[in-house]
Amino acid sequence: MTTNTRSNPATASLTQKGGGKTSDRAFSGLALVAGLLVLVILALILIVTVKQSIPVFQKEGLKFFTSSTWIPKSRVNTLSLLGARPPLAMIPPA
Secondary structure: OOOOOOOOOHHHHHHOOOHHHHHHHHHHHHHHHHHHHHHHHHHHHHHHHHHHHHHHHHHHOOHHHHOOOOOOOOHHHHHHHHOOOOHHOOOOOO
């Protein structure tokens, strides 16, 4: 049985020692930067969320998590908290 010791010229540069070293370093650096960017974005989301929730915790305390009731001050405030006015058909008559 004979084995073919010839290598394919297209893959020869990839199997040789040192082949693609620059590309590997570039890809490694790019992956590191992308991973760090994801962590920075998650940290910023956490900071903004905590910053905007401080007034609620100052007013409500831990009962914000433990209470099962939700009583808005008024219907108008509730609509403005939703960020968009629902269709007029959904608003019950006064």
